[in-house]
Ligand SMILES: Nc1ncnc2c1ncn2[C@@H]1O[C@H](COP(=O)(O)OP(=O)(O)OP(=O)(O)O)[C@@H](O)[C@H]1O
Ligand SMILES: Cc1cn([C@H]2C[C@H](O)[C@@H](COP(=O)(O)OP(=O)(O)O)O2)c(=O)[nH]c1=O
């Protein structure tokens with residue numbers, strides 16, 4: 001009897017799994033065919049995330065990228081660069097009068113930076129939450145800064161903090177042709193399309 005029940009449950013499981021697969025596939029086709037992703041407000045939002053020289057030196061690039069992928073965001077731009085003083089002074093222009101500014105420039109030009117543009121629903125707000133408080137001592141465990149850093153002068157990652165800031169920073173760090181528009185085949189799972 002127990003054996004029969006096991007066989008029966010296995011059959012149900014198989015049917016369930018293959019059924020699920022079919023549903024997911026047809027979900028993909030529906031998303032691509034009938035309703036375009038652009039029709040959902042906010043899903044095209046983009047933000048600049050930069051892994052600072054300490055993050056690169058400490059070989060944290062993979063783990064940081066993985067967190068954004070796992071969350072469901074889409075990578076639309078990626079490059080490694082030695083940042084110029086000119087780019088930085090534009091990027092951190094509002095901090096020019098701060099006492100830590102010279103140290104900040106020195107730190108940010110001390111080695112390569114990995115700059116990325118991530119896209120998705122409320123990505124700016126969500127990525128600020130994922131990155132955590134500016135001062136790692138106040139950052140929650142589970143955030144990038146709360147898990148990987150201890151001092152504000154070496155806080156591993158940059159994340160745009162507003163819609164206007166993100167647009168300005170993306171234009172500053174990336175040329176239009178360096179950003180790719182591509183479709184993930186998981187709209188049904190990510191956005192409920
Ligand atoms: N007291 C400080 N001492 C040293 N460096 C600091 C200090 N405060 C801020 N910084 C550096 O300046 C950066 C920019 O500060 P900001 O106030 O914009 O914080 P943030 O928005 O969390 O950081 P970011 O703009 O890099 O994402 C910080 O990320 C940090 O690298
Ligand atoms: C506020 C502050 C920032 N910084 C550095 C670390 C910040 O990541 C960087 C930019 O500051 P800010 O843009 O205010 O913070 P966030 O990085 O969270 O957006 O300046 C200091 O070194 N000392 C400080 O007191």
Ligand SMILES: [Mg+2]
Pocket residue numbers: 159161
């Ligand atoms: Mg900032």
